Amino acid sequence: MLTWFVDESISTECVSGDRLVRETDITVTADTVHLAASEQNLDIVKCHFEQASWDHVTTIIEKAKTRHWTCKVCVEALETRCVCCDLCLSWLHYHCAALSAVPKKKFWFCVDCAIF
Ligand SMILES: [Zn+2]
Numbered sequence: 001m002l003t004w005f006v007d008e009s010i011s012t013e014c015v016s017g018d019r020l021v022r023e024t025d026i027t028v029t030a031d032t033v034h035l036a037a038s039e040q041n042l043d044i045v046k047c048h049f050e051q052a053s054w055d056h057v058t059t060i061i062e063k064a065k066t067r068h069w070t071c072k073v074c075v076e077a078l079e080t081r082c083v084c085c086d087l088c089l090s091w092l093h094y095h096c097a098a099l100s101a102v103p104k105k106k107f108w109f110c111v112d113c114a115i116f
């Protein structure tokens with residue numbers, strides 16, 4: 001789990017107890033934040049973090065949790081073939097949005113927003 005937040009070599013050092021994760025060590029991507037946000041037992045890696053860096057991580061995760069990580073139509077988890085509505089910023093699967101490929105239009109609106 002540590003490698004979600006820091007690179008492999010730092011993770012190894014921290015797990016072996018040589019050091020703690022500093023705020024500047026932390027690098028997260030959308031993917032790793034998504035993983036971390038769905039992890040129930042995240043606290044087990046807390047002991048490897050300095051207090052400030054742990055606060056930093058939890059803030060990022062809390063922000064991520066408030067975003068829409070599920071499809072607006074079917075409420076299933078998102079996958080790679082998804083489209084974002086440019087008005088309500090909800091994500092939809094292509095098949096739920098009745099699309100077969102990336103929309104060609106510059107802006108795309110979901111069914112709820114398209115009526116306006
Ligand atoms: Zn869907």
Ligand SMILES: [Zn+2]
Pocket residue numbers: 085086087088089090109110111112113114
């Ligand atoms: Zn919309």
